[in-house]
Amino acid sequence: NAGVMQNPRHLVRRRGQEARLRCSPMKGHSHVYWYRQLPEEGLKFMVYLQKENIIDESGMPKERFSAEFPKEGPSILRIQQVVRGDSAAYFCASSLTSGGSYNEQFFGPGTRLTVL
């Protein structure tokens, strides 16, 4: 009964490179959420996806960041031309349903991105 899986757990990139973070939701879950955690800002929502659809991207930076959740395979959070300020822990969560009172989300272990 695997939980939410994320890889890699740690990722080091130089400024200007691309970072790709992967998330496999819990079995049977079709709702995926990405959050970013910065030490001084806490855990912040970035984007909510269902299979092949972006539902809410209100927390995504307007440039360099994109996310997808294809019909087959994991959800991908992609950061192009990384800068030092992108260094953070990125968490993926999945849920069985969306919205409503019992929207219980289960989190993965996170990917810790360090930009040199």
Added chain:
Amino acid sequence: TQLLEQSPQFLSIQEGENLTVYCNSSSVFSSLQWYRQEPGEGPVLLVTVVTGGEVKKLKRLTFQFGDARKDSSLHITAAQPGDTGLYLCADGSSNTGKLIFGQGTTLQVKP
């Protein structure tokens, strides 16, 4: 925008002591979740509360939801070193399902 305030920010206590941490909002929650996060790991869901005045217990942890659904508390009885971590409350009121988190309370329980 819903703002969540958690207090205290930091708490360091001795094993065996009791403690309470708080989560307050500027507006009404439709549901509120409590998570615990250990260093290097993702948040783990502890409980969801939805009804004003609701009380839920999880072993030594007692969660209360305010009558007006604008505040919540987490009480830990006889704290143990294993309770050490970051305690986060999250508002699940959004109709798109996104969670809005408080800044968290960092708890350290010393043996």
